[in-house]
Amino acid sequence: MDLQYRLIHFIQAIWRQDGQQFIAELFRQLLNREPGAIEYQHYMRLLTSRQTKLSIIEQVMCSEEAEQNYLRPPTSFIPTEATTAASLIRRFYAAEPFFFIHSLYDELLCRNPDSLGLQGHLKGLMAKHSKKLMLRQFLNSTEFQHLLAHPQLPLKSEPNPYSILTASPRTVQHIGIFLAYPHPLAMDGEGIGRFLYRLTRGMLSNFPHVHIHIAATGYNHADAEQSFSPLKPMFPGRIHIHHSNNVEHFNTNVPAEIWIVPIISLDLAMFLKKPYILCLHDLVHHQFKDLYFSTYPEFCHRVDRNGYYILHKAAAVVSNSNYVRTHHARGIAGLPAHKTHVIRLAPPSDEYQTFSFMDQQHFRAKYQLHHEYIVFPTVLRLHKNFERLLAAFIQFRLTIDGYHSHLRLVFTDQLSSSPKEADVMRMLQHVQDPEIVNSLMFIGRIPTSDLPSLYKYAVGTIVPTLFEGSCPFPILESLTVGTPVAAANLEVTNEIIPDMSAFLAFNPYSVDQIEASLRALWVYRHTLVPRQQEVTRAAMQRGWPDVANEYYALLQHVISNPV
Numbered sequence: 001m002d003l004q005y006r007l008i009h010f011i012q013a014i015w016r017q018d019g020q021q022f023i024a025e026l027f028r029q030l031l032n033r034e035p036g037a038i039e040y041q042h043y044m045r046l047l048t049s050r051q052t053k054l055s056i057i058e059q060v061m062c063s064e065e066a067e068q069n070y071l072r073p074p075t076s077f078i079p080t081e082a083t084t085a086a087s088l089i090r091r092f093y094a095a096e097p098f099f100f101i102h103s104l105y106d107e108l109l110c111r112n113p114d115s116l117g118l119q120g121h122l123k124g125l126m127a128k129h130s131k132k133l134m135l136r137q138f139l140n141s142t143e144f145q146h147l148l149a150h151p152q153l154p155l156k157s158e159p160n161p162y163s164i165l166t167a168s169p170r171t172v173q174h175i176g177i178f179l180a181y182p183h184p185l186a187m188d189g190e191g192i193g194r195f196l197y198r199l200t201r202g203m204l205s206n207f208p209h210v211h212i213h214i215a216a217t218g219y220n221h222a223d224a225e226q227s228f229s230p231l232k233p234m235f236p237g238r239i240h241i242h243h244s245n246n247v248e249h250f251n252t253n254v255p256a257e258i259w260i261v262p263i264i265s266l267d268l269a270m271f272l273k274k275p276y277i278l279c280l281h282d283l284v285h286h287q288f289k290d291l292y293f294s295t296y297p298e299f300c301h302r303v304d305r306n307g308y309y310i311l312h313k314a315a316a317v318v319s320n321s322n323y324v325r326t327h328h329a330r331g332i333a334g335l336p337a338h339k340t341h342v343i344r345l346a347p348p349s350d351e352y353q354t355f356s357f358m359d360q361q362h363f364r365a366k367y368q369l370h371h372e373y374i375v376f377p378t379v380l381r382l383h384k385n386f387e388r389l390l391a392a393f394i395q396f397r398l399t400i401d402g403y404h405s406h407l408r409l410v411f412t413d414q415l416s417s418s419p420k421e422a423d424v425m426r427m428l429q430h431v432q433d434p435e436i437v438n439s440l441m442f443i444g445r446i447p448t449s450d451l452p453s454l455y456k457y458a459v460g461t462i463v464p465t466l467f468e469g470s471c472p473f474p475i476l477e478s479l480t481v482g483t484p485v486a487a488a489n490l491e492v493t494n495e496i497i498p499d500m501s502a503f504l505a506f507n508p509y510s511v512d513q514i515e516a517s518l519r520a521l522w523v524y525r526h527t528l529v530p531r532q533q534e535v536t537r538a539a540m541q542r543g544w545p546d547v548a549n550e551y552y553a554l555l556q557h558v559i560s561n562p563v
Contacts (some may be wrong), residue, residue, distance in 0.1 A: 202548025
């Protein structure tokens with residue numbers, strides 16, 4: 001059975017067997033093994049005592065052994081084992097409540113949840129009802145048992161009234177952006193938030209007939225309202241924010257003709273009935289597999305349980321670089337070439353023109369930036385390499401000229417949010433001078449409207465990251481306001497900046513090279529910008545209206561050429 005079959009198809013196939021064949025298939029499908037002689041005898045006795053086959057299926061499906069099987073993490077991004085009933089349950093059993101409940105409805109009842117049902121089951125999970133209990137409730141429901149007896153169950157690939165498209169030219173008017181996070185997330189200060197704001201603004205500016213519909217859950221509705229609020233007066237009546245914990249609400253009440261799913265971890269998108277394109281920024285947890293799986297195993301396994309399926313259900317997959325398209329979309333995820341596309345991002349020139357720079361004295365007082373500073377605007381994720389940058393900066397400050405510079409190094413995150421906090425604190429124990437320790441400043445995430453001023457008043461921006469899915473945002477953002485940059489020499493950056501020597505390029509794994517670039521950035525800060533702007537002229541001329549045009553063309557193509 002392939003991707004079009006649901007869990008109920010597998011249960012029905014078991015249920016239709018008799019005698020020993022029934023018992024053998026039950027064990028193969030749910031326990032991934034053959035039954036032993038004693039188990040054969042036990043379940044044959046139950047069958048002859050007129051216990052129903054469904055009750056026996058329930059016993060095995062909800063057994064401790066089966067549950068351990070469901071909780072087993074995936075062994076690879078692309079599924080390698082044969083699809084069984086247990087492997088289907090494994091995709092959602094360890095998931096967060098929203099996805100777990102949506103999956104139960106889809107896999108066992110062949111539909112999305114109704115609002116009352118979803119609300120009731122969410123309350124049950126919040127009240128610590130076990131997932132096994134909920135699984136039993138679905139198996140014992142009249143609706144499931146009626147479906148089980150049906151001679152021909154609906155397949156996942158069958159059309160429904162919300163997804164029928166005709167192969168003819170269409171003018172897309174209503175575009176959905178799917179932001180149904182199953183947990184709170186503050187988008188301001190996140191790369192994904194800036195990306196969506198700029199793309200939405202570009203779409204609405206370029207295409208006066210377009211309406212944008214943001215779909216959020218109760219967890220992030222208020223944040224979505226706040227993040228997109230500056231666009232509402234600019235484009236009155238054309239940006240709409242909807243919220244529900246039920247994907248079926250979006251299917252039936254949001255007039256989006258096609259969706260943009262901005263990140264692979266939004267697995268609830270699999271329950272959308274209209275086509276979607278998925279933005280694959282990267283699969284960084286496979287780029288640095290040992291690092292990420294050892295630190296965030298639950299997150300990595302959660303992405304891998306359904307990442308393959310959400311990518312393959314997408315009508316198209318967009319990356320921001322050839323590197324990610326080649327190595328992640330096609331290499332790791334195994335997508336066919338025709339389904340993958342590259343749409344490069346752009347500097348925020350138009351956006352920054354709408355922000356006025358804060359008065360420098362006021363800005364410095366607000367963030368306690370009373371000395372000259374170099375900035376690395378980032379969330380302190382594992383691949384951002386900030387610990388080597390810290391070591392290099394301390395090394396520079398310990399030199400005579402570095403010490404007398406009184407230079408500060410600024411991060412837009414809190415050290416306490418990083419799993420490397422303990423390593424950094426151990427490093428700082430060896431620094432005796434409080435002047436140097438105090439020169440390392442973690443100011444936390446700042447409002448997007450303050451970012452231009454942060455760049456403007458810095459003597460330089462440094463980008464030591466080990467990897468990005470596209471040319472790192474801070475390079476182009478910093479140059480937009482005329483602040484010089486030192487950056488790691490990465491293959492993905494070379495796609496748009498072939499000559500990285502202008503950026504004091506360094507090996508991000510070498511503390512000594514990072515220190516040398518820091519020193520050069522400080523010493524030559526007044527002379528670097530003209531050459532950096534020259535070698536990035538083509539990249540800097542690209543704007544978010546260009547990005548929006550390319551996204552819209554892809555949306556138009558997908559909706560006019562349904563698979």
